[in-house]
Amino acid sequence: MPYQEPLTPPPPKKGILHFRKPQQPAIDLSGITNDINTLSRRLRLVEESSTNIKKFFQVTQENVITKNKHYSAEIKTITSDISEIRKEIHELREKLFMVIRELQTVARREEVKVLEKYINLWNPLRFVTQNEVEQIINEVLEKRSNRKV
16 A cells, blocks of 8 residues: 555644644554555565575585585596506406417417428337337347357
8 A cells, every 4th residue: 555645734823812833743654554564574475485595505505515425436436447447458458469479479270280291201109219229229139149159
């Protein structure tokens, strides 16, 4: 309700016998109190809304901090896993190079086949050892010495 100016009383009559005190105009305070009460209610609503918004932002901020800690821990775990995987890959690469170097020194299939042909041609199972040759010689010599006797 808009504020209304109170009506001013008519000016006092001035005369010889009229010595009156000027009267204070009567102010209507009911409209002002209604306006103050309305403003007070609105102010309380705004304060409650502001308090609720502050609580909401505080909870949101706490959630963000919690999630940030959680994600930081996960990132550290993932980073350490990645570094371990890199080390393992490096070790595997070194071992693979060692295997490749070893395979380069190994005889090829063609070389093995050539050796197999020579072995089959020579037939080393029929070879004799030095001890066997000496024993055979000794036996032959003994037989000859026994025949001469």
